[in-house]
Amino acid sequence: KTSKVQYYNNPMWPGEAHSLKVEKILYQGKSPYQEVLIFESLTYGKVLVLDGIVQLTDKDECAYQEMITHLPLCSIPSPKKVLVIGGGDGGVLREIARHGSVESIDICEIDQLVIDVCKDFFPDLSVGFKDPCVRLHVGDAVEFLRNSPEGTYDAIIVDSSDPIGPAQELVEKPFFETIARALRPGGVLCNQAESMWLHTHLIQDMLSICRETFKGSVHYAWTSVPTYPSGAIGFLLCAKEGPPVNFLTPINPIEKLEGAMKAGRDIRFYNTEMHRAAFVLPTFAKRELEEY
Numbered sequence: 001k002t003s004k005v006q007y008y009n010n011p012m013w014p015g016e017a018h019s020l021k022v023e024k025i026l027y028q029g030k031s032p033y034q035e036v037l038i039f040e041s042l043t044y045g046k047v048l049v050l051d052g053i054v055q056l057t058d059k060d061e062c063a064y065q066e067m068i069t070h071l072p073l074c075s076i077p078s079p080k081k082v083l084v085i086g087g088g089d090g091g092v093l094r095e096i097a098r099h100g101s102v103e104s105i106d107i108c109e110i111d112q113l114v115i116d117v118c119k120d121f122f123p124d125l126s127v128g129f130k131d132p133c134v135r136l137h138v139g140d141a142v143e144f145l146r147n148s149p150e151g152t153y154d155a156i157i158v159d160s161s162d163p164i165g166p167a168q169e170l171v172e173k174p175f176f177e178t179i180a181r182a183l184r185p186g187g188v189l190c191n192q193a194e195s196m197w198l199h200t201h202l203i204q205d206m207l208s209i210c211r212e213t214f215k216g217s218v219h220y221a222w223t224s225v226p227t228y229p230s231g232a233i234g235f236l237l238c239a240k241e242g243p244p245v246n247f248l249t250p251i252n253p254i255e256k257l258e259g260a261m262k263a264g265r266d267i268r269f270y271n272t273e274m275h276r277a278a279f280v281l282p283t284f285a286k287r288e289l290e291e292y
């Protein structure tokens with residue numbers, strides 16, 4: 001009898017469960033930070049689970065990795081220096097490589113085990129680590145950012161898990177302040193910002209912090225990821241105030257990806273219309289996230 005994977009009684013999703021049929025367990029282990037599970041599912045391909053929470057599946061990872069990367073990188077004309085916080089599976093790195101203007105990518109991932117297992121089981125994602133621009137730092141992001149010179153990055157992507165484990169401090173004010181300091185004027189932050197169906201209070205807290213910290217603009221965007229709780233996930237796009245010269249706000253994308261396919265797998269989810277649509281919110285979310 002094949003078992004099921006589900007999150008249940010998790011404080012983030014009380015009374016909610018989502019199950020995937022496990023065809024074959026491919027890896028089970030524990031790092032100093034979290035439990036790591038990889039299994040073959042019936043219809044979503046391989047699945048990565050950390051502490052009982054689905055992080056990505058072969059089938060729908062494109063939605064999350066492409067949107068969290070291209071929403072910021074298609075908002076500024078020519079990003080050169082990019083920082084990824086988290087993202088140890090390599091998927092975001094794979095997407096950044098589509099932007100020919102990028103010259104260097106720092107990635108700060110706290111858990112070496114996630115990097116190692118994704119290299120073994122998710123070659124379509126960990127291909128991102130092969131990019132010669134990538135410099136890997138294994139450690140705590142707050143520490144890394146504290147040591148980053150001011151105004152270093154054109155874009156920072158916080159590809160974090162949920163704030164109930166190693167990623168807890170990645171939703172607190174001091175962290176956002178170190179991000180703002182590390183961005184160059186006019187630089188842009190995109191971070192994982194939970195579901196508007198489930199966590200509007202957490203999102204409101206993050207919006208308040210970001211509106212104080214980033215004087216440029218702060219926008220909430222969202223997309224569909226079937227295997228995430230509620231089937232939707234959000235992103236916070238924050239622009240640091242800076243020179244108005246050819247700086248666009250995150251909601252006015254620069255069309256530069258269609259056609260500009262780098263070596264490697266084609267884009268499966270992102271396009272300019274999806275970019276614009278991501279910032280269109282249902283009425284309840286406008287009330288709770290824009291007009292509160």
Ligand SMILES: NCCCN[C@H]1CC[C@H](N)CC1
Nearest residue numbers: 054055056087159160161162
């Ligand atoms: N690169 C994939 C990272 C996954 N990001 C999170 C996974 C868990 C979800 N509840 C929230 C996004």
